[in-house]
Amino acid sequence: MNSPATVSPEPLLSMGSPPSGEPAGPHTAVRVKELSERDRRRMLMHFLALVDSDRLLRFGTVLPDELVTRYVQKLDFARDTLFGVYNSKLELIGVGHLAFAPRDAMPLFAEATTKELVAEFGLSVSASARSMGIGTKLFERAAIHCRNGDVDTLYMHCLASNHTMIRIARKAGMQIHRSHGEADAYLKLVPANPSSVMQEAVEEQVAQFDYTLKANTRAAVKWLNSLRGVK
Ligand SMILES: CC(C)(COP(=O)(O)OP(=O)(O)OC[C@H]1O[C@@H](n2cnc3c(N)ncnc32)[C@H](O)[C@@H]1OP(=O)(O)O)[C@@H](O)C(=O)NCCC(=O)NCCS
Structure with missing residues (x-):
C-alpha cells in the first residue's frame, strides 16, 4: 500500500463531469444542493432512518438515535460544508458531510500536500434511493x-x-489503503480553474431552482387537497 507521501501527484482527477444542462448521462437528474440551517430537521430524519448496518458503515459504529441526534445538532454549517439531494416529496435522500482539518492534524497527509487544510468526506444515501448515482454525485x-x-x-x-x-x-x-478491515482513500485534486468555478456555481443554482420547484409544487398540491377536503 502506498503512503500518501509517496504517491505520485501526477494523475490528478480533473472532475470533468458535464456541467448541468449538458447531454444526459445516467446521473444527470441528481441535483446536489448545499445544505444550511433550515435543512437540519430533514437531515435528522435522513440519519435516523438509517438502519444499524448503515450507521456502522457511515459512522464506523452503530450510533444510537440519541448520538445521531447530537451529531446533527452539532453540525456547524459555517465550519463544514453539507450537501444534500432531495426527492420530489422533499425528503433528503442523500447527505454528504465535508469537514476540513488542518494538515498537521492529519499526519498521514502532512507531506502529501502543501495546503493548509485537508478535507474529509462522509456520505449516506437512503436505502430506497441507492444505485441511482446519488452517492457518486455527492x-x-x-x-x-x-x-x-x-x-x-x-x-x-x-x-x-x-x-x-x-x-x-x-x-x-482515489488511492485506497486497506488495513485491519478498514480502508482509507484519498484523492489529489487538480487546482481550480474558471470552468470548475462556473460548474459548481451552475450546479448549485440548478439544485436551488429544483428544490424551490419541488417545494412550490408540494405546497400547491397540499393547498388543492385541502380545498377538496383530502388529508
Ligand atoms: C455508499 C453509498 C453512499 C452509495 O450510495 P449510492 O447512491 O447507492 O451510490 P451510487 O449509485 O452513486 O454508486 C454505487 C456504485 O457502487 C456499485 N455497487 C453497488 N453495490 C455494490 C457492491 N456490493 N459491490 C461493488 N459495487 C457495488 C454500483 O454498481 C455503483 O457503481 P456504478 O456507478 O459503476 O454502477 C450508500 O450505499 C450508503 O449510504 N451506504 C451506507 C453508508 C455508507 O456506507 N457510507 C459510506 C461511508 S462514509
Missing part, C-alpha cells in the same frame, strides 16, 4: 468544492467491506 460535488476552495487532498475512511463506497472511490481515481 462525491463529485464535494471534490469540485474542495478544488474551488484551494484544498487539494480529499480523504475518506470506510470499512474495507464497504464495496459500494470503494467502487465510488475507485471510479474517482
Whole structure:
C-alpha cells in the first residue's frame, strides 16, 4: 500500500463531469444542493432512518438515535460544508458531510500536500434511493468544492467491506489503503480553474431552482387537497 507521501501527484482527477444542462448521462437528474440551517430537521430524519448496518458503515459504529441526534445538532454549517439531494416529496435522500482539518492534524497527509487544510468526506444515501448515482454525485460535488476552495487532498475512511463506497472511490481515481478491515482513500485534486468555478456555481443554482420547484409544487398540491377536503 502506498503512503500518501509517496504517491505520485501526477494523475490528478480533473472532475470533468458535464456541467448541468449538458447531454444526459445516467446521473444527470441528481441535483446536489448545499445544505444550511433550515435543512437540519430533514437531515435528522435522513440519519435516523438509517438502519444499524448503515450507521456502522457511515459512522464506523452503530450510533444510537440519541448520538445521531447530537451529531446533527452539532453540525456547524459555517465550519463544514453539507450537501444534500432531495426527492420530489422533499425528503433528503442523500447527505454528504465535508469537514476540513488542518494538515498537521492529519499526519498521514502532512507531506502529501502543501495546503493548509485537508478535507474529509462522509456520505449516506437512503436505502430506497441507492444505485441511482446519488452517492457518486455527492462525491463529485464535494471534490469540485474542495478544488474551488484551494484544498487539494480529499480523504475518506470506510470499512474495507464497504464495496459500494470503494467502487465510488475507485471510479474517482482515489488511492485506497486497506488495513485491519478498514480502508482509507484519498484523492489529489487538480487546482481550480474558471470552468470548475462556473460548474459548481451552475450546479448549485440548478439544485436551488429544483428544490424551490419541488417545494412550490408540494405546497400547491397540499393547498388543492385541502380545498377538496383530502388529508
Ligand atoms: C455508499 C453509498 C453512499 C452509495 O450510495 P449510492 O447512491 O447507492 O451510490 P451510487 O449509485 O452513486 O454508486 C454505487 C456504485 O457502487 C456499485 N455497487 C453497488 N453495490 C455494490 C457492491 N456490493 N459491490 C461493488 N459495487 C457495488 C454500483 O454498481 C455503483 O457503481 P456504478 O456507478 O459503476 O454502477 C450508500 O450505499 C450508503 O449510504 N451506504 C451506507 C453508508 C455508507 O456506507 N457510507 C459510506 C461511508 S462514509
